[in-house]
Each structure stands twice: as C-alpha cells, then as structure tokens.
Amino acid sequence: MLKFASSISVPAYISKQNLFGPTVLSHPSLAYFCGVNNSIHPEEKVSGNGSLEKSKTAILAIESSCDETSASVCVDGKILSNIIATQAVHEQYGGVVPELASRAHIQNIVPVIDAALSAANYQLSAIDAIAFTQAPGLIGSLLVGAQFAKSLSLALDKPLIAVHHMQAHVLANLIAEPRPAFPFLCLTVSGGHTQIVLAHSPLQLEIIGETIDDAAGEAFDKSAKMLGLPYPGGPLIDKYAKQGNAKAFKFAEPQIPGLNFSFSGLKTSVLYSLQKEVKNNPAFIEENLYDLCASVQYTIIHILMKKLKKATEQTGIKQVCIAGGVSANSGLRIALKEYGIKYNWQTFIPAFEYCTDNAAMIAITAYYKYLAGDFAGLSISPTARAEW
Numbered sequence: 001m002l003k004f005a006s007s008i009s010v011p012a013y014i015s016k017q018n019l020f021g022p023t024v025l026s027h028p029s030l031a032y033f034c035g036v037n038n039s040i041h042p043e044e045k046v047s048g049n050g051s052l053e054k055s056k057t058a059i060l061a062i063e064s065s066c067d068e069t070s071a072s073v074c075v076d077g078k079i080l081s082n083i084i085a086t087q088a089v090h091e092q093y094g095g096v097v098p099e100l101a102s103r104a105h106i107q108n109i110v111p112v113i114d115a116a117l118s119a120a121n122y123q124l125s126a127i128d129a130i131a132f133t134q135a136p137g138l139i140g141s142l143l144v145g146a147q148f149a150k151s152l153s154l155a156l157d158k159p160l161i162a163v164h165h166m167q168a169h170v171l172a173n174l175i176a177e178p179r180p181a182f183p184f185l186c187l188t189v190s191g192g193h194t195q196i197v198l199a200h201s202p203l204q205l206e207i208i209g210e211t212i213d214d215a216a217g218e219a220f221d222k223s224a225k226m227l228g229l230p231y232p233g234g235p236l237i238d239k240y241a242k243q244g245n246a247k248a249f250k251f252a253e254p255q256i257p258g259l260n261f262s263f264s265g266l267k268t269s270v271l272y273s274l275q276k277e278v279k280n281n282p283a284f285i286e287e288n289l290y291d292l293c294a295s296v297q298y299t300i301i302h303i304l305m306k307k308l309k310k311a312t313e314q315t316g317i318k319q320v321c322i323a324g325g326v327s328a329n330s331g332l333r334i335a336l337k338e339y340g341i342k343y344n345w346q347t348f349i350p351a352f353e354y355c356t357d358n359a360a361m362i363a364i365t366a367y368y369k370y371l372a373g374d375f376a377g378l379s380i381s382p383t384a385r386a387e388w
Contacts, residue, residue, distance in 0.1 A: 065137025209259025244294030
C-alpha cells in the first residue's frame with residue numbers, strides 16, 4: 001500500500017493505487033505530455049482565478065533518489081506543492097530493496113506529478129523548466145526520475161536542470177521563513193551521508209567535514225535492528241528515547257581529528273555491549289529498551305553536535321542549520337536549539353516535510369540554478385555517487 005505525505009489534499013484516486021497497479025491519467029497537463037495539446041501558450045501561466053499572466057518562473061521538480069517519489073511546483077522561489085509517495089513494501093525486508101523501489105517509482109511518478117500540478121493549479125505547458133535529482137542515490141530509482149524529466153524536457157522544449165540531492169538538503173533551509181543569511185553552516189544528516197557544509201551562496205557549497213565510514217542515520221537504523229526494532233528503526237529510537245534515561249548506558253565515541261565523523265566504532269560498541277548483557281540476562285533488551293534507545297540517541301547526537309560546535313569555532317559563523325532525514329529527529333532538533341542558546345547561534349530547522357526526501361528541496365535548488373543559467377543537456381546521466 002502506498003503512503004502519501006503532504007500538507008495539501010491529494011486526489012482520492014492516488015491513495016487507492018495498488019503498489020504495481022495501473023496508473024491513472026486524469027490531469028489535462030499530463031494529457032499534453034501524452035500528445036494532446038491544450039490552449040495555453042508555453043509562455044503563459046494560469047493564475048489562481050483562471051486568468052493568464054506572464055513573467056513568473058515556474059519549475060517542476062522530481063525527486064526519486066531512494067524509496068520516495070516526489071514532485072513539486074516552485075514559482076519564483078515559492079513552493080506551491082510538494083507531493084510525496086512513500087513505499088511501505090520495504091518494511092517486510094528490513095530495508096529498501098532497490099528493484100522494488102525502481103518498480104514503485106515507475107508506478108508512482110505520473111500520479112504524483114499529476115497531484116503536484118493540480119495542487120499548484122498549474123498546467124504542464126506553463127512550466128518553464130524541469131528539474132530532477134541527478135545524484136546520489138539508488139541508480140535504478142534515479143533512472144526513473146531522470147528519464148521522465150528528460151522526456152518532459154524534450155517533449156515540451158523546456159530547459160533541464162540536474163540537482164545534487166545533498167546540496168538540495170542544505171538549501172531546504174531556504175524554502176520558508178526564517179531563512180539563514182550567507183554564509184551559514186549546515187549539519188546534513190541522513191541514512192547515507194553525514195556532512196558539515198559551509199554555504200557561501202546557494203550555488204557555492206563547501207564540505208568542511210564528513211563521515212569517514214558510516215552515516216549517522218545508518219547508526220540509528222543498525223542500532224535499532226540490534227535492539228529488535230522493525231525497519232525503519234531510527235524514528236522508533238527517537239520515540240522510545242523520550243521515555244528513557246540518556247545517561248543509563250555509555251557507548252564509545254570516536255576520536256576523529258578535524259571536523260570528520262565516524263560511526264562504525266559506535267555500532268561495534270553497541271553490539272558488544274548488548275551481547276555481553278544479553279549473555280547474562282536474556283531479557284536485558286526488553287527490560288531496558290527505553291534507556292538503551294535514549295543512550296544510543298544521546299551518543300549519536302553528542303558526536304554530531306561536538307563537531308558542529310568545533311566548526312562554528314573554526315569558521316566564526318553563527319548562522320547554523322540542520323538538514324536531511326535525521327534532522328527530523330526530535331532529540332537533534334532540541335539539541336540544536338539548546339546549543340544555539342548556549343553559544344549564541346542563530347539556528348534554523350526545516351519543517352518536517354522538508355527534512356526527509358522531497359521534491360520541494362529539489363525545486364528550490366533548481367530555482368537558483370535557473371537564475372544562474374545552469375542547465376543540463378539531454379545526454380546527462382544519473383549517478384549513484386557524485387562529487388560536489
């Protein structure tokens with residue numbers, strides 16, 4: 001069953017789609033894509049009252065890097081819609097299955113774009129550019145979004161904009177007020193990446209620290225698996241940690257020089273600690289679950305915040321943001337606010353819907369690339385890994 005997360009209403013037919021069931025084409029704008037013309041000139045937009053207006057820059061963005069299919073419409077830097085379809089099929093496997101993710105993207109992409117255009121009250125012919133996630137991510141998932149975006153670009157004769165997924169996470173902080181002023185620091189934390197980014201401008205982003213092995217999000221999920229929690233375990237650790245004692249158990253923290261991170265040692269520490277305790281008491285995890293979750297979460301957040309504090313000291317920058325899927329963690333959000341008060345930082349945290357993978361962050365990044373004339377050719381290909 002598909003799960004949709006959005007702040008706007010989603011057409012009823014979408015929520016009734018089976019995982020690999022038929023796709024419904026009901027929006028006139030998608031009929032245009034399929035070869036049926038409409039009466040709107042490509043340079044004209046449909047306003048909220050149905051009249052035509054010009055001179056606004058409208059971008060349709062597509063995100064498909066992992067297991068969420070998302071589409072967003074951005075007009076002059078303002079997000080008008082952000083539709084996200086998640087895939088529940090992976091829960092039974094304890095992680096994302098790339099082949100299943102790719103197939104679900106194929107099934108989801110048309111109705112998700114349909115819903116994004118409907119919510120924004122825009123027709124496809126009125127869009128000025130097509131943006132998509134080019135890297136990094138699961139290659140099969142990226143291919144679905146990339147090929148669809150290139151097809152739209154070619155069919156509509158509109159510019160194509162390729163967006164780096166991790167750069168987009170950083171710029172999610174520019175979607176809504178209050179926005180950080182440049183330069184700012186951003187701690188970007190997800191299942192696959194952990195970085196400290198120095199943002200000089202929307203298109204000049206510099207990684208000044210990153211993990212040398214595992215990501216913080218993976219540390220959350222792997223620790224949750226050791227505790228017997230179902231996938232995805234990170235949110236469950238966050239939930240149970242609220243009821244536990246964060247100082248009940250002590251786990252190893254890496255001593256990595258500079259601003260880089262390491263989480264492989266923490267995972268090993270959790271594993272060995274649990275093996276030792278369970279050997280003496282088979283019910284140890286069940287009896288101490290809340291305290292274990294709180295202690296794991298506290299350790300991960302302490303590692304992150306210690307490096308972020310060091311980055312502010314080295315750069316002198318007091319504008320500090322977080323981004324990425326793990327930025328939805330309540331403990332991390334609270335910690336950032338507390339550090340902000342203690343060290344006189346100005347802190348910024350994206351709304352929850354802009355923390356996990358979403359097309360709104362792709363759209364806002366594409367908007368700045370559009371203004372800079374940074375377009376991609378149809379020969380561009382998605383890549384699973386990419387340098388900034």
